Amino acid sequence: MFVAFLLISNIAATKVTALDAGPVHLVFDGGALLFPLTYILGDVLAEVYGFGRARRVIIMGFAASILASLSFYLVQISPIGPGYEAQESFEAVLGFVPRIVAASVIGYLAGQLINAFVLVMIRQRWGAHRLWARLIGSTMVGEAADTVLFCTIAFIGVIPGYEFLNYIITGYVYKVAVEVVLLPITYRVIAFIRRVEGLYGQEVLAA
Structure with missing residues (x-):
């Protein structure tokens, strides 16, 4: 799910969207739909399995993104084959993916590794208590x-001036807000995985 959400977000991010919510003008990209969930899954991985295991999954996502970008290119x-008339449309959407992937890979590696590292550091300092602080605190730092990095590399020179700053702020606030709103679900997922993994470990030892 982590890798799938990342790949889908890289393609969806090629579309920039604007939304007028009353007096507030918001600018974001299509990747906002799923990408915040990669941070929630990253939190689950780091919390349950530790930084080393989370890092391996993050690297898997990195490798899959590079492979997808190369395939599209x-x-x-x-x-062009006979009867195919969508080459320009293909290039307009998926031809932009390499820049999106470059931005995503750099931002993603930095953000996810920082997110996992901060979560584990907070756990080591404060112990197993205050899970909410680990989840939200690590996301705030990692998402920043x-x-x-992503917005600057992907859309600098594409989105003009004030709209670009709007894009960065809107994206950041939205992603952190998703983490906060889904916090109860994240708690349940972590508890479920710990329970299942604990039972699995006991079965292996018994065998």
Whole structure:
């Protein structure tokens, strides 16, 4: 799920969306739909399995993103077959993916690794208590690095002036808000995985 959400977000992020909510003008990209969930899953991985295991999954996502970008590029430059008339549309959407992937990979690696590291550090300092502080605190720091790096690399020069600043702020606030809103679900998922993993471990030892 972590890798799938990342890949889907990279493609969806090629579309920039604007929303007028009364006097507030919000600018964000299509990746906002699923990408925040990668941070929630990253929190679950780091909390249950530790930084080392979480890092391995993060690297898997990195490798899958590079593979997807390379595949889209090779398809884009391949000869156009008879009857195919969507080459320009293909290039307009998926041809922009390499820049999105470059932005995503850099922001994603920095943000996710910082997120996992901060969560584990808070746990080591405060113990197993205050799970909410670990989840929200690590997301605030990780998402800050991810959002600034991604937005700058992906859309600097594409989204003008004030709209670009709006884009960064809107994206950051939205992603952190998703983490806060879904906190009760994250708690339940962590508890469920710990319970299942504990039972699995006992069965292995018994065998």
